[in-house]
Amino acid sequence: MSQTGNKSSSDGETKPQTLFVNKCIRRSKFRSPKAENRKESNDLKTTAFRPSDETPKPNMMTKTITSEMELRPRMEEKLFPPKLGKNPVDKCLDLNNCRLTTADVREPVALLPSLPDLEELDISWNDFIGRTLHLLMQQMHLVSKLKILRLGRCRLTADDVQAQGEALKALPELELNLSWNSKVGGNLPLILRTFREGSKIQMPELVDYALTSEDGAFVGQLLLRLQNLEVLDLSINRNIGGSLNSIAQGLKSTLTLKVLKLHSCGLSQKSVKLLDAAFRYLCELKTLDLSCNKEVSGGFEDSPGLAVLEHLEGLDLHQCSLMADDTMWLSSSPGIPFLSSFQELDLSANRKTGSSSEKLLSRLFLPALKPLLINNCALESETFTALAEACVHLPALEIVNLSWNKCVGSNLKLLLETLKLSASLQVLRLSSCSLVTEDVALLASVIQTGHLARLRKLDLSYNDSICDAEWTIFCQNLWLLKELTELDISLQPSAFQERGQWFRHLLCAVTKLPEITEIGMKRWVLPASQEEELEGFDQDHKSSIHFDHGGFQEADFSSLN
Template sequence: MSQTRKKTSSEGETKPQTSSVNKFLRGSKAESRKENNDLKTTDSQPTNWIQKTAPSETAKPLSSEMELRSSMEKYEQFLQKLGKKAVNKCLDLNNCGLTTADMKEMVALLPFLPDLEELDISWNDFVGGTLHSITQQMHLVSKLKILRLGSCRLTTDDVQALGEALEMIPELVELNLSWNSKVGGNLPLILQKFQKGSKIQMLKLVDCTLTSEDGTFLGQLLPMLQSLEVLDLSINRDIGGSLNSIAQGLKSSSNLKVLKLHSCGLSQKSVKILDAAFRYLAELRKLDLSCNKDLGGGFEDSSAQLVMLKHLQVLDLHQCSLTADDVMSLTQVIPLLSNLQELDLSANKKMGNSSENLLSRLRFLPALKSLVINNCALESETFTALAETSVHLSALEVFNLSWNKCVGGNLKLLLETLKLSMSLRVLRLSSCSLVTEDVVLLERFCFPASVIQTGHLAKLRKLDLSYNDSICDAGWTMFCQNVRFLKELIELDISLRPSNFRDCGQWFRHLLCAVIKLPQITEIGMKRWILPASQEEELECFDQDKKRSIHFDHGGFQ
């Protein structure tokens, strides 16, 4: 880290950064000059700006422009050694490996940043135990709007100090305390200062070990937060027990646009509780209930109010153990969400033989951009219904069918969709039991010589064909000869299964030739393909000659 900092400091240009710092402080300096002229302060009297930006009892007033410039230079140097650049009204030290000394230096600079609106010191372990030194200066950055303290190893004393300091920053609109386990059990200490009329719009408490009592407190607090638009309580497995209180509070959150309850220990009863709140959330855009494995069966009689979410754009129900009856109920609701753009039903294996009607009716979602149904144990009938529907999804950008074995040998059913896919950006067919014939058809119908004119997959950026070990070398050769037509491709994955190792055939040479004609590609996954010495040399020569930043992830030479 020290070497990185030294290099960054020596190579950084000071002019642009000085300009940025000047811009940061320009408003305060102008205000100071105006007050000096109007009030005719003497040299012995501190200006209003200095009174506002320096600790009232301990700091000495700035007496000259030279001292102000010195503080600017210190701020600039501090950012340089951390590899950061000054950004107007923003101090972003996210994941900078801050040391205790860095923390002290940052705290000393806060008095000179009176217009600071964003402070991000997330993912810095040494923040824990020292937060009080920052919170004591909160009155000096009272214009702060965004405070991010994710994964800072906050202690109980830290969260208590934070709670006392939050009233010093009444303009706060975003608070992120995610991945701090000591928040759990202490949430009232932190948020007790939030009063009715709070401007908070975004509250993120992911993986904070929240207790059922925390959930109850939050439910009582929500009616106070009338401006709240984003609430993320994901990975707090104990709040399911207080969902009644949270749902009651949500009824007063009419401006809420994002609600994330991923992996929150929700049960079948939870669906009914939430369903009663949905009618009050007319502005909701994103709903994430994923990875609640006990949710299965809850939608059978309790999803009617989902249809009230007319503006819903993202619905994530992956890994929720959906039953056949759940799917039947959702079939009546999901196609009516006409603004839906992203739908994730993946890892619900019981829907494989019961989702034919649901998949058929997806054609009524013209705005759908992302459809993720990997690992759903689709059967031939359901896959056929999906293929027929996908032709009507002209806006589709992400299509994930991975881990559905029925695709193998039946890819021809999707060819019309692939031929017409002008918008498709991501296609994932990992572990689909694809055979050589599938690749031949893909090559023949979707990578024709006229691909640029016809637009077949012309916008594709990520293609995943990994774990399809049944494709022979001849199939890979045909594929590699024609992949060059995907001019916007960034990532390609053709890795083998973990249990399988094979020698690269002559197709590897075709792949290298194709890569030359792919100007944007940066990542090629080919794990467990064994490169013999001759191909290893070819790859090394390619890296040296082409000077391209392309990562061939083959797991090492065998």
């Protein structure tokens, strides 16, 4: 970082490199978490599934700085060691989501000679550096120890892709992430042709490249050289389904593969058969994601796939239009219930399985299962009863999502024992479940007895039939959820109700919840007196809690009657 210095030019203006430093300082507060999935099982890794990228609160820096010379060293000390570093042994240069412009690219390029030990370079999510990658690639020989290069969502052009392919001849073992760059499609061989047989590459990231069928065929050939591959993610490349035969053949040589993700790849019933033939070679596979491929519906019938994936820990089949025969395959021996190490299951948004999944859900005796995601599956009463009875055998549950299954309403009592026994439960989602007053009363009693002490996220939104008295009882016990970070009790878009006396109990509970940051209350109409009360609460507690009420609304119920 000494290269950025605290010097000024002779005319009094800061040198360009310092301007670049200051720009990244100013924009670092817009930094967002790095992308990964956004599926419900990532809910815990928000707490548990996603890395945090918090920025300092505004009140951390209240002292007025009267000169840029005073501000710069302070900012460099606090913000730039993890990005640029201050000494030549730093190994990471992180400029992710800094809103770099074409002119700014010259600045990290100028820093490379001072970072000979650099191992990781991240310039992702800078939309305006396309067409300038050649400037960086020309200097790649200066960082011969580089192991990871991330350039996701940078609007790279075909010329950028070609420049990178030429530069990688000197770094054939580099881990690449060019995800969310659609111009890569059709040009993939220009980048990856340098990978040698027996390469140590473990995780090439190829998400949302707009890969063509020809690119898919090239990937199949490439897999034959990557025998140390552990993660293959081809998600959101909708045109590679037609080349899956080549990819499946290549997978047979990746004996060390642990994660295979083909989310939204245009797979078909035939694709399932092709993958089945490859699965028997993937004895180390732990995670399989085939989600958002609606054309695979019916393709799992008579499939032996899971029989050979004995180490499988996670399966994602959400939004696959699964049929009755598919769920029979999942439950038959040796299916999901017979995988002793199984930990994650996502069957959400498969509405055709509602009446046919009873056998599967009744056999979920999986002691290591953590997320159970069956939201929006049109479950019927018998199916939900079978699930409730099986859930008592799922002691490790951390996430339960039953949202948009109307049969849960009036039947939450069936899950009573599960709610009592699931000591590790952290996320409970019951949105739009037609919950009634008795359901909320039951939930309040479970909270009162301390059985949901680790709960971090609770979603009761879009349940509009709860009376004011039960909301009051619920809010009176809410303070017992000491680890709660998010609560959503919003109403449906078509419903508006006046907040009752329970609102004061909610505010009182919030003062005793040290972790709470988000409370969803959309379409609860806020009378003027309660608007003032909420504003006073914010001022008195200097709260960092976001009350998402969709904006204050006057309580005019003449139009609602």
